[in-house]
Amino acid sequence: MFDPAKLMGLLERADAVLQRLEAVLPRPLADPDWSASIAFRYRKRQGAGWLEPVRHVGLIRLDDLKEVDTQRGRLRRNTAQFVAGRPANNVLLTGARGTGKSSLIRACLHEFSDRGLRLIEVDKTDLIDLPDIVERIAGRPERFIIFSDDLSFEEGEAGYKALKSILDGSVAASTENVLIYATSNRRHLLPERMADNLAARHDENGELHPGEAIEEKISLSERFGLWISFYPFSQDEYLAIVRQWLAHYGVPATAWDAARPQALVFALERGSRSGRVAHQFARDYAGRDHGTDLPAAPSSDTPAPDGLDHV
Helix, strand or coil: CCCHHHHHHHHHHHHHHHHHHHHHCCCCCCCCCHHHCCEEEEEEECCEEEEEECCCCCCCCHHHCCCCHHHHHHHHHHHHHHHCCCCCCCEEEEECCCCCHHHHHHHHHHHHHHHCEEEEECCHHHHHHHHHHHHHHCCCCCEEEEEECCCCCCCCCHHHHHHHHHHCCCCCCCCCCEEEEEEECCCCCCCCCHHHHHHCEECCCCCEECCHHHHHHHHHHHCCCEEEEECCCCHHHHHHHHHHHHHHCCCCHHHHHHHHHHHHHHHHHHCCCCHHHHHHHHHHHHHCCCCCCCCCCCCCCCCCCCCCCCC
């Protein structure tokens, strides 16, 4: 005999099961408000990913970056080709920490944003979702740089293979409006160990052939068409950056003789002469009470100097 109450109970239980399943099933990536910003972050929580507009994008200009002229020229040229619809390469920026790798990418965004360039920042842990992100933006009129900062992998990480496929090797054709820009302190993005060399061999002519482990570690970085290398700053380069940052924070030029030896000691204590260390010293020095009025807040007309990875 038909029992309406029992049927309603079954339907309610089925609905509850469906709601629990929807909570764990992957959801399609939705479009953000593309007019809200020139930069976006990919966020993920409880299996659901979304593109979040960056409301306050740090302003830094390419011409403000000092002591990285060669690197700046190569990245600017590649990005200009990209926004003009000409062939361009994915880029891997590697080398010494704090020398301006990320700053250059952000500066390129500001340089070309009025020509349709946009940036999407994706953490290493979320690179497994790269195919979904690329598919979502493939039909957009803008040009997108997918940016992953401080990139490195350990063996077996899922994002490694996803990035490798997107760069070159997926059955899907590459998307013309997307490039990958990544920064890393490792040239080959994976740790290299002495044990990897044990599989290397040489033939009867003495020609050396790397082992499979070495080949695998090189294969990802080789898929970036353009490598841009950064090197530690010399003392003079470091001091030039310090001086520009001090000017940015309103410290008068007459204070330089007193600040110079302190800047050198600061770098010695940190074990690094870099744009990041120069910026940290300038903030420390400018914020002190030197027995006079504190320096004025930095003017928007005073250029922010080079080599700072966190802007």
